[in-house]
Amino acid sequence: MNKLKVYLGLVLIVLLGACEKEPDPSPVSSNLQYELTLSSVYGDQAIHPDSLYHTAEGYLIRFTDIRFYLSNMGSGGQSFAEVMLYDLQMPSANTYLKSAANNAFVSFQTFLGVDSTNNHLDPAAFPNNHPLNLLQANDMHWGWNPGYIFVRLEARVDTIPDAQINTDHLLSYHVGRDDLYKSIDLNNVPWKINGSKASVQIQFDVKQWLSAPEMVDIRNESSTHTAAGEENLFQKLANNFTSSLRLAP
Amino acid sequence: MKKHLLFAGIFSISIGCIKKQPEPTPYVPEVPSHFPAMNIPADNPMTVEGVALGRKLFYEPLLSLNNSIACASCHQQSKAFSDPDQYSKGVGGTLGNRNSSALMNLAWQQTYFWDGRAVSLEEQILEPVPNPVEMHQSWPKTIQKLKEHNEYPKAFYEAFGTVDITKELVAKAIAQFLRTLISGQSKYDVMYKIENLLSLNNAEKALAQQITPEEWSGYDLFKSLSGGDCFHCHNGPLMQVHKYSNNGLDVIFSDQGRAAVTGNSADIGKFRVPSLRNIAFTAPYMHDGRFATLEEVIEHYSSGVKVSESIDPLMEFAHQGGVQLDANQKLLLKKFLLTLSDEVFITNPQFSKP
Numbered sequence: 001m002n003k004l005k006v007y008l009g010l011v012l013i014v015l016l017g018a019c020e021k022e023p024d025p026s027p028v029s030s031n032l033q034y035e036l037t038l039s040s041v042y043g044d045q046a047i048h049p050d051s052l053y054h055t056a057e058g059y060l061i062r063f064t065d066i067r068f069y070l071s072n073m074g075s076g077g078q079s080f081a082e083v084m085l086y087d088l089q090m091p092s093a094n095t096y097l098k099s100a101a102n103n104a105f106v107s108f109q110t111f112l113g114v115d116s117t118n119n120h121l122d123p124a125a126f127p128n129n130h131p132l133n134l135l136q137a138n139d140m141h142w143g144w145n146p147g148y149i150f151v152r153l154e155a156r157v158d159t160i161p162d163a164q165i166n167t168d169h170l171l172s173y174h175v176g177r178d179d180l181y182k183s184i185d186l187n188n189v190p191w192k193i194n195g196s197k198a199s200v201q202i203q204f205d206v207k208q209w210l211s212a213p214e215m216v217d218i219r220n221e222s223s224t225h226t227a228a229g230e231e232n233l234f235q236k237l238a239n240n241f242t243s244s245l246r247l248a249p
Numbered sequence: 250m251k252k253h254l255l256f257a258g259i260f261s262i263s264i265g266c267i268k269k270q271p272e273p274t275p276y277v278p279e280v281p282s283h284f285p286a287m288n289i290p291a292d293n294p295m296t297v298e299g300v301a302l303g304r305k306l307f308y309e310p311l312l313s314l315n316n317s318i319a320c321a322s323c324h325q326q327s328k329a330f331s332d333p334d335q336y337s338k339g340v341g342g343t344l345g346n347r348n349s350s351a352l353m354n355l356a357w358q359q360t361y362f363w364d365g366r367a368v369s370l371e372e373q374i375l376e377p378v379p380n381p382v383e384m385h386q387s388w389p390k391t392i393q394k395l396k397e398h399n400e401y402p403k404a405f406y407e408a409f410g411t412v413d414i415t416k417e418l419v420a421k422a423i424a425q426f427l428r429t430l431i432s433g434q435s436k437y438d439v440m441y442k443i444e445n446l447l448s449l450n451n452a453e454k455a456l457a458q459q460i461t462p463e464e465w466s467g468y469d470l471f472k473s474l475s476g477g478d479c480f481h482c483h484n485g486p487l488m489q490v491h492k493y494s495n496n497g498l499d500v501i502f503s504d505q506g507r508a509a510v511t512g513n514s515a516d517i518g519k520f521r522v523p524s525l526r527n528i529a530f531t532a533p534y535m536h537d538g539r540f541a542t543l544e545e546v547i548e549h550y551s552s553g554v555k556v557s558e559s560i561d562p563l564m565e566f567a568h569q570g571g572v573q574l575d576a577n578q579k580l581l582l583k584k585f586l587l588t589l590s591d592e593v594f595i596t597n598p599q600f601s602k603p
Binding site for chain 1: 283284286288357441447472474480481484486490491492513515556558560562564565
């Protein structure tokens with residue numbers, strides 16, 4: 001009899017478990033997974049490291065290093081990313097993801113470089129995978145208090161239009177200082193929607209950067225490290241940057 | 250009832266006979282406050298037992314063909330774990346073609362060897378043992394020797410919970426030890442912290458009093474765009490940046506450098522930028538040890554730079570042979586370079602032969 005009671009009890013437990021109320025289905029999410037990719041172009045051509053491009057002056061230019069920081073990317077108080085680092089040599093690291101509501105980012109505001117607070121913090125203090133950590137920033141941090149390089153370009157140029165390719169003219173533009181932290185607006189973001197994913201590409205047009213609104217004479221203005229006496233060039237490069245970021249169609 | 254008691258007894262004895270797995274003690278490295286957090290691979294956490302085993306293996310000549318050479322033979326602590334010979338001598342006196350790198354702060358490097366062909370410390374450690382110009386012993390033979398040793402099986406069991414010694418475990422143990430080789434207590438570290446408004450501990454405050462005006466002037470020159478212009482590649486607490494660079498040593502390259510790994514002609518003559526820490530101890534200099542003294546190095550950057558297709562764009566004065574320092578500037582620059590010496594590092598008994 002006792003054994004029968006035990007067996008009946010076990011059966012009851014199993015039945016109760018089987019009849020357990022199904023949990024309420026979770027509400028359908030209205031969030032999208034936003035994917036933003038940074039890239040660099042030369043006019044209408046994608047930039048590949050060590051490929052040759054023709055400049056308006058008739059020079060041949062080969063890019064070896066293009067990097068820049070963008071900070072506080074967001075829209076209407078909604079943050080997309082605190083800091084992003086673009087690196088021509090690391091294409092797989094130039095995509096940033098954010099989950100947010102539909103229509104969260106119909107436009108973007110962002111800033112060239114690093115804001116004045118972050119720009120003077122200890123680069124070793126950020127988490128190791130943070131773009132401002134010393135290991136990620138690498139030589140984008142100057143190693144002394146002035147902080148980070150906001151935009152950096154290194155290239156080799158053939159300035160003599162003859163039959164020989166000789167890219168012996170060296171370009172190095174390292175621009176970064178608190179007062180060069182500049183706002184950039186990108187309106188009407190053309191998100192490509194695919195299910196729950198939305199993607200867009202922001203392009204840094206180097207050809208535009210070196211030409212407008214002020215022309216950069218890459219033959220005679222070939223180097224700046226944002227040092228005293230170089231104001232004309234680095235101010236020009238910082239100002240030009242704001243009109244050289246664009247949304248890919 | 251008796252059956253139940255018998256079963257319980259057998260079960261208890263069985264439990265007691267199951268050997269308890271060792272629980273290695275976590276090792277917490279002492280990372281200087283101005284360094285980034287240490288990157289430790291998830292599959293090789295640092296333990297006291299692993300570090301001790303790695304240290305023993307680092308000084309172990311059994312890893313070589315005729316039991317004559319250990320890692321420490323070519324990486325000497327008094328030389329900041331570098332080799333004072335231009336080319337290290339392997340088993341039988343065979344020579345390589347590159348100077349042995351100093352071993353310090355390796356946890357913060359991203360690639361290893363002068364050409365960066367190893368992307369992890371564990372991967373790098375696998376190479377010297379079978380290399381004919383280094384220890385020239387196969388890994389199977391090496392493992393056999395370790396297994397037959399009267400101490401290593403127990404040490405491996407304590408560190409990794411197994412007596413099945415493999416080359417991967419050997420590499421892991423040595424990597425754990427190498428990650429403890431942290432150098433960050435030089436005058437330069439104090440200068441860096443002062444410059445970056447970071448707080449100093451009492452020892453650093455005392456060291457700060459010893460920094461001379463000439464050393465500060467040398468540091469200014471080191472950073473100056475119109476002076477040494479050195480900081481582009483050598484800066485920050487690690488005194489290096491992660492890049493490969495052609496620093497103007499040659500026009501024609503017998504050693505392809507990074508290009509041998511990437512296959513990219515744009516990388517010909519480029520080598521991994523080394524740290525300048527402890528540079529007073531790590532002569533000779535450059536990937537092939539061609540410069541015996543710091544004076545020769547300074548002279549190279551001052552007037553000996555050669556232009557080639559892949560020269561680093563940041564060698565901005567290459568067209569004129571270099572930065573053209575005068576005699577006093579060269580002296581000041583050398584004085585600053587000597588501030589990178591970390592006497593604690595080269596004498597730390599925790600890094601010495603056990």
